[in-house]
Amino acid sequence: MEKDASAPDPSRQCNGFSGVLYGEFTDTLNDGVRYSVSLTESALTIQRISSSPDRTKVVFNLSDCIGCRAYKGPDSADIGAYFAAYFYPFKRRWMSTGVARQRVEQCFRVALAQDPLVNLREAERWAHAIRDASVLQAPRRDGVMYxxxxxxxxxxxxxxxxxxxxxxxxxxxxxxxxxxxxxxxxxxxxxxxxxxxxxxxxxxxxxxxxxxxxxxxxxxxxxxxxxxxxxxxxxxxxxxxxxxxxxxxxxxxxxxxxxxxxxxxxxxxxxxxxxxxxxxxxxxxxxxxLVSVHLASSQRLFSFLSLAWGFVADVDIESEKYRHVGAIRFLMGTLVRLASLRVYQGRLAYLPAKEIPKPPNERAKATRPPFTPQQPSLCSSLPCHLVPKASPKQSSLKNCVDTNLNQNSITNSSNVITNMRPETHGNNKTTSPTDSLLPSLCQPVPENWTVVNEEDFVLVLAICHSHLAEDLWTVPGAMADDGLIHLFYVTAGISRPALLRLFLAMERGSHLAYGCPHLVYEKVRALRLEPISQQGMITVDGEVVEYGPIQAQVHPRMARLICG
Structure with a gap:
């Protein structure tokens, strides 16, 4: 199965590749052009064999290599074999600034003997060695276990x-x-x-x-x-x-x-x-x-990205009509929503990631009293007929095609899941993880939670990752497994130009240094949101969910992500 990739595996280095390979091969299109090719544990170096004094070496880092294959040529009379290595190094963009990964293929012809099988075995030896070495040289971020x-x-x-x-x-x-x-x-x-x-x-x-x-x-x-x-x-x-x-x-x-x-x-x-x-x-x-999310109807779902209420949720859902224009739909939705900016009333509470004890007199100034039966929540005060039901986003409609490289088959699934709850068993306990930080939605939050001393919001956003969209760098310091929910909220009183400048600064990840007095950012482990406004939308990972009281807690490192 899988293995720890935090350090090289010596056994793999010995499997067809002992550290250094050297060979001389010809160009695939011109046998008169020859190259010396050397492979080390970190690079493939290519130099044209020539009498010219200018014999420039080209070095390809194996950390940029995704694979290598050996093969016979299309001409059955050709005794030679071939191997091709595929690299995606960072190269300067054409007619632009900056760099991006771009595909480079390096292919060589092996004709060391008159026996085609000998040549093919040599090509396969090189392909195998390059593949093994490239796996060992995958880019790794310091401090991350893979x-x-x-x-x-x-x-x-x-x-x-x-x-x-x-x-x-x-x-x-x-x-x-x-x-x-x-x-x-x-x-x-x-x-x-x-x-x-x-x-x-x-x-x-x-x-x-x-x-x-x-x-x-x-x-x-x-x-x-x-x-x-x-x-x-x-x-x-x-x-x-x-x-x-x-x-x-x-x-x-x-x-x-x-x-x-x-x-x-x-x-x-x-x-x-x-x-x-x-x-x-x-x-x-x-x-x-992952984040476990509880809705007022006792439904439970799991989020990997975000929970939003107010401006962000409105823009996300209302911009669906502009989906055909791609990512620019969010800019169009932002401008439309700014023209008629809404303010929402609600209560927000959260468990800080690093709890700092406060003296009782300071706590009274900084927070509201916990949500209590004397201060009823929407789970008991909002009639069901006042909960709006939003139509789900359009999903895909097409056949399922199996393309296992060159093999074709059909995979079908006819049933639709509409229930958002995890499965329950005879003891009424779910098979899903326990949310030890969350009380029932109809019970007060614990004393060590902070209750926001503000009931008028423009937006509330809880996010687990660095980006909210390709061009919105929302949490510059976030990681996929930092064990945090990054909570943002913007209070009423912010002007339309100020809110627009805030989102423009988010494109560069500089909004936290913007100094907006209406923007608050907290790192939390759990949160609860209770809308008071009877109209609005709440989204989880961009999908509309039931409008009403909602709470969530993070479960660190519950899932696994291919992240390089």
Missing amino acids: TELRRPCRTMILVNPHSGRGQALQLFTGHIQAMLTEASVPYTLVITEHQNHARELVRNADLTQWDALVIMSGDGLLFEVINGLMEREDWQQAIQTPLGMLPGGSGNALAASIHHYSQSPPAWNEELLLSCGFMLCKGLVGSLD
Whole structure:
């Protein structure tokens, strides 16, 4: 299975590669052009053999290599064999500033003997050595513990063809499919057909067939997959299945966060897709925090990204009508909502990540009294008929296609999951983890919680990752497994220009230094939100949920993420 990838594995270094290889090979198109090629544990060095004094060496770092393959040529009379290595180094963008990963292929012809099998074995030896060395040289972030995906990694890739501008499937076939072939990753492509298709599929799937589940869509499809895994009786094992994210939606918050965590230069659009595809092929797995969310109806669901109320939720849902324009839909939605800025009344309480004891007199000034029966919450005061029901986002409608490299088959799933709760058993206890930090929604919050001394909000946002969208760097210091919920709220009184400047500063990650007196940021372990305004929307991971009291707590490192 998987192994700790925090340090090189000596056994792998000895498996066909002892540290250094050297050979002389010809160009694939011109036998008159010869190269000396040397392989070390960290690089592939290529130099043209020539009498010219200018014999420039080209060095490719194996940390940028995703794979290498050996093969015979198309001409049966050709005694030579070939090996091709695939690199994705950072190179300067054409007609632009900055750098991004770009594909480079290095291919050589091996003709050391008259026996074709001898040449093929030599090509395979080089391909095997380059593959092994490139795995050992996968980019790692200091201080992060990784495991490796097993090789070959049997991968299920779920694509929502209607996410974003409806180009997810084209982006997969145009970019990711070739990368997976180059990296020798066998995969099954599943095209989702309807809302909760992915949720139903992973809830009932035999997960022993898969080493990873990868999403090619917006963040909503991963929300389905995570909740489907948590609804299984074997959720403890199921949620350990490594999860991957390929950006195919409008926001792509998790994909942008994964790219940011890799300490790579900023990337957007297809460059971001290439970066996430590269990390998928490298196969390093880290930890992922999940957040358990409780709704007023006693439903429970699991979040990996965000909980939003007010301005952010309004923009996310109301901009659905502009989905065809892609990520710019959020800018359009922001401008529309700014024109008629809303203020919401509610109560907010949270458990600080680092509790600082306060003297009783200071606590009385800083917080409201805990929510009590004398101070009734909406779970007892808001009639059910006042809870608006929002229509779900449009999901995908298409056949499911299995493309396990060159093998074709069909995978189908006919049932739709509409229930948001985890499964229960005869003892009425869920199989899901216990939320030890959360009381019942109808009970007061504990004394060590902070209650916000403010009832008028423009927005409340609880987020677990660095990015809220590709171009919104919301929490510069966040990590996928920091064990924190990053809580933001903006109070009433902020002007429209000030709120716009705040979101523009968020594009650069400088909003926390903006000095806005209406913006509050706290690191928390749990929170509770009780809307008083009878109209509004609450979203979890961008999906509309029941409007009313809601609370959540973080479960550190519960899941696993392919993050490189």
